[in-house]
Amino acid sequence: xxxxxxxxxxxxxxxxxxxxxxxxxxxxxxxxxxxxxxxxxxxxxxxxxxxxxxxxxxxxxxxxxxxxxxxxxxxxxxxxxxxxxxxxxxxxxxxxxxxxxxxxxxxxxxxxxxxxxxxxxxxxxxxxxxxxxxxxxxxxxxxxxxxxxxxxxxxxxxxxxxxxxxxxxxxxxxxxxxxxxxxxxxxxxxxxxxxxxxxxxxxxxxxxxxxxxxxxxxxxxxxxxxxxxxxxxxxxxxxxxxxxxxxxxxxxxxxxxxxxxxxxxxxxxxxxxxxxxxxxxxxxxxxxxxxxxxxxxxxxxxxxxxxxxxxxxxxxxxxxxxxxxxxxxxxxxxxxxxxxxxxxxxxxxxxxxxxxxxxxxxxxxxxxxxxxxxxxxxxxxxxxxxxxxxxxxxxxxxxxxxxxxxxxxxxxxxxxxxxxxxxxxxxxxxxxxxxxxxxxxxxxxxxxxxxxxxxxxxxxxxxxxxxxxxxxxxxxxxxxxxxxxxxxxxxxxxxxxxxxxxxxxxxxxxxxxxxxxxxxx
Numbered sequence: 001x002x003x004x005x006x007x008x009x010x011x012x013x014x015x016x017x018x019x020x021x022x023x024x025x026x027x028x029x030x031x032x033x034x035x036x037x038x039x040x041x042x043x044x045x046x047x048x049x050x051x052x053x054x055x056x057x058x059x060x061x062x063x064x065x066x067x068x069x070x071x072x073x074x075x076x077x078x079x080x081x082x083x084x085x086x087x088x089x090x091x092x093x094x095x096x097x098x099x100x101x102x103x104x105x106x107x108x109x110x111x112x113x114x115x116x117x118x119x120x121x122x123x124x125x126x127x128x129x130x131x132x133x134x135x136x137x138x139x140x141x142x143x144x145x146x147x148x149x150x151x152x153x154x155x156x157x158x159x160x161x162x163x164x165x166x167x168x169x170x171x172x173x174x175x176x177x178x179x180x181x182x183x184x185x186x187x188x189x190x191x192x193x194x195x196x197x198x199x200x201x202x203x204x205x206x207x208x209x210x211x212x213x214x215x216x217x218x219x220x221x222x223x224x225x226x227x228x229x230x231x232x233x234x235x236x237x238x239x240x241x242x243x244x245x246x247x248x249x250x251x252x253x254x255x256x257x258x259x260x261x262x263x264x265x266x267x268x269x270x271x272x273x274x275x276x277x278x279x280x281x282x283x284x285x286x287x288x289x290x291x292x293x294x295x296x297x298x299x300x301x302x303x304x305x306x307x308x309x310x311x312x313x314x315x316x317x318x319x320x321x322x323x324x325x326x327x328x329x330x331x332x333x334x335x336x337x338x339x340x341x342x343x344x345x346x347x348x349x350x351x352x353x354x355x356x357x358x359x360x361x362x363x364x365x366x367x368x369x370x371x372x373x374x375x376x377x378x379x380x381x382x383x384x385x386x387x388x389x390x391x392x393x394x395x396x397x398x399x400x401x402x403x404x405x406x407x408x409x410x411x412x413x414x415x416x417x418x419x420x421x422x423x424x425x426x427x428x429x430x431x432x433x434x435x436x437x438x439x440x441x442x443x444x445x446x447x448x449x450x451x452x453x454x455x456x457x458x459x460x461x462x463x464x465x466x467x468x469x470x471x472x473x474x475x476x477x478x479x480x481x482x483x484x485x486x487x488x489x490x491x492x493x494x495x496x497x498x499x500x501x502x503x504x505x506x507x508x509x510x511x512x513x514x515x516x517x518x519x520x521x
Contacts, residue, residue, distance in 0.1 A: 052229030056283030073220030148303030163414025190242025316343025409437030
């Protein structure tokens with residue numbers, strides 16, 4: 001058995017670890033940033049743990065640990081069709097001298113030799129370190145932490161908020177910066193992968209995924225990136241999906257209008273493959289998918305500080321019937337009480353959670369923009385893919401947010417590759433309307449911002465009294481510093497993600513106090 005202290009980590013200080021020991025480990029076998037040339041057939045490092053480690057879904061007494069054995073992630077993984085025993089360890093120190101939990105997991109070929117370990121029996125509200133070992137191969141050491149005890153009110157917690165990380169359009173500069181911060185949790189609100197064949201910044205060119213092997217290859221490409229691995233190794237994650245994990249603009253069992261798998265008969269097997277590959281590559285406390293339906297909405301309590309409601313706004317929503325799925329008029333169907341974004345079971349689950357949460361803050365990990373975007377006067381133009389396309393469903397949710405006794409709500413959103421800050425209002429067109437919450441829409445980690453959206457953003461801002469700020473040209477991530485009576489948000493934006501190592505700076509800062517009082521810093 002390998003010693004409790006890996007030779008790879010001897011002498012690494014805590015700050016050195018936080019600054020990128022995981023990336024240093026990966027860099028020994030992979031080029032930094034995984035600069036894969038077009039036409040590359042794969043990577044074979046000699047170490048089966050090329051995709052790093054991750055943790056997620058924290059509880060007061062545990063968390064889920066993840067890794068995958070894939071010596072050649074761009075060529076099917078490179079593993080034999082047989083199970084592999086993997087040892088895992090959890091320690092109270094970063095040198096792994098004080099191991100408090102250990103065990104053996106089986107990496108199965110039917111799950112792409114991924115490993116999910118649900119560790120329990122730990123102390124609440126503290127950091128832990130972990131690693132995996134298989135034969136002579138070891139992962140880098142990851143850091144994670146348990147959630148606070150249910151009756152504890154933490155003085156402070158720090159969250160990262162990320163989304164939209166298209167590999168071929170830019171480097172993961174945001175993740176390199178995020179990995180330098182001492183975070184308690186990272187919340188990913190969707191578009192972990194993209195299904196497009198390739199882009200201008202880095203290769204290789206890939207076919208549009210349809211099968212399980214196709215989606216596995218896509219995750220292998222993304223997760224081999226050293227900056228992504230470093231970000232995964234510093235804190236637990238709460239992860240949900242949006243559309244690109246399957247296909248752009250799909251809704252429920254309906255593919256996009258330009259889908260290569262048109263109709264439910266061909267789309268649902270593709271969705272099943274995409275969902276399974278997502279599960280195989282995420283640190284989630286969920287059973288392995290067995291078909292095209294997977295319940296991923298779930299809830300995490302962080303003591304009495306915050307309750308995080310992880311939403312799924314794709315799998316259950318009513319298909320948009322008002323014409324274009326992008327910009328267009330709202331028709332009568334949008335106001336039908338039967339229309340839904342979350343689906344009836346998830347709506348009931350969220351309603352119960354909002355009413356019973358005994359915390360200072362409610363947090364909605366949400367995919368598509370919830371606040372109103374009035375693109376033009378009257379009914380001429382709405383983004384129908386957002387909550388604007390489902391006003392009846394949003395009204396039901398807002399009725400719950402406005403109930404007496406419901407904690408202040410912060411919504412964390414992605415999808416639109418740009419930054420927006422505004423309040424959730426009972427009447428979006430009335431500046432004096434009751435505030436129901438605050439929404440922070442995060443920038444894309446690496447997906448190219450829309451020049452068209454950036455061009456009309458001043459118009460949207462001018463038409464929307466509840467909105468306070470937008471920035472539509474830069475990539476990055478969002479840092480949230482959460483305290484019992486104050487929520488501070490910093491937008492960390494990169495100068496240029498098309499070149500490695502570009503500077504990342506704080507572009508805008510905001511503070512929310514109880515009652516939805518939003519102010520700039």
